[in-house]
Amino acid sequence: MTNTAGKALRQASMLALSAFMALTSATASAQSAMTPDMGKLMATAGVVQVEGAGGGGLVPWATITGYGSRDSYGANVHYTYVGTQDYKLASYGVAVGIADRVELSVARQRFTGSLAPLNNLRIDQDIYGVKVKLAGDIVYDQDTWMPQLAAGVMVKRNNGIGGLGAALTNVKDLGAKSDSGIDYYLAATKLFLDQSLLLNATVRATKANQMGILGFGGDKNDRYQAMLESSVAYLLNRQWVVGAEYRMKPRNLAVDNEKDYYDAFVAWFPSKNLSLTLAYVSLGDITIYNPKRQDGVYLSVQAGF
Structure with a gap:
């Protein structure tokens, strides 16, 4: 990454983090005036x-x-575990929704290996997110095709590679151009209450x-690409939801023949x-060192209000 690009990324990261801190302060003030x-x-x-x-x-x-309405707020904590044949991913964090308009989130991911030669692999990543509702409402807009729209930013910082010795300590050693980056996305979500069906499309x-x-970036590509992501969910009743998701992925690294993600889920x-x-x-291939499709289980627990 050039010095100019690196400086721009650091400035954008600091701007997003400053906005996050300002909104967090606003949340604390809002809590004194609102109740969940x-x-x-x-x-x-x-x-x-x-x-x-x-x-x-x-x-x-x-x-x-x-679950806070436009006159309230909501918050939750979560822990997510993903296990495949060769790898495990744990994610945990906190998210806050303010007046059904702004969402703030902080998460940490820990990625570990379980099969040689990457059985001692450990990679941590911190993610700061801000999402803003732009238009529409998934519940109240039942008489129109208008979906709910929101724009979001994820500021990500990779904290390096552990467990593989001095030869591999940073993702740049694998060919990545940077150990930090920002994702930008626009999401459209439509709920059809009469049909108990939710559809979502996100462009990242x-x-x-x-x-x-x-x-972020790599020896094959180092430019932003637009990736399509989609979800479909069916509400069996008020407590059970089934569905599936698909997520396109870029292919920036020669050592990582990255494949698209997909899942099929049930939520209670x-x-x-x-x-x-x-x-x-299914997370597809993850590095050429364990070159096979990584399929497994996803389990997530969320508690809040």
Whole structure:
């Protein structure tokens, strides 16, 4: 990465972090004037996505996390585990929704290996997210085709590679151009209450390799690309939801023949304070060192209001 590009990225990261801190301060002030009313319909808040944003498991939606209405706020904590044949991913964090308009999230991902030669691999990544609802409402716009729209930013910082010795300590050693980056996305979510059907389409501009776990940009490509992500969910009743998701991925690194992600999930909402999500997930190939499709289980627990 050139000095100019690196400086621009640092400035953008600091700007996003400053906005996050300012909005967090505003949240604390808003809490003194609002009380959590949990005014949204069961399950319409979605769950927490693996990068910390509200939505599905793999894809951010236009929904704002938590069950607070436009006169309230909501918040939750989450823990997500993904296990495949050769790797494990743990993600945990906090998300806050303010007035059903703004969402703030902080998440940490830990990626580890379980099969030689990467059995000692450990990579951590921090993600700061901001999402803003732009237009529409998934519940109240039942008489129109207008979806709920939201724009979001994810500021990501990879904290380096551990467990592989001095030869590999940074994702740049794998060919990545940077160990930090920013994803930008626009999401459109439509709920058809009469049909108990939710549809979502998200377009993400990204340079991230495996969500940023393997860095950003690479020896094959170092420019932003638009990636399509989609979700479909069917509400069996007020407590059970089934669905599937698909997420396109860039292919920036010669050492990582990255493939698109997809999953099939079932989510249980025993109350508005708790949700459990279980999914079959396919993450495709992850590096040439263990060159086979990584399929496995996705399990996520979310608690909040």
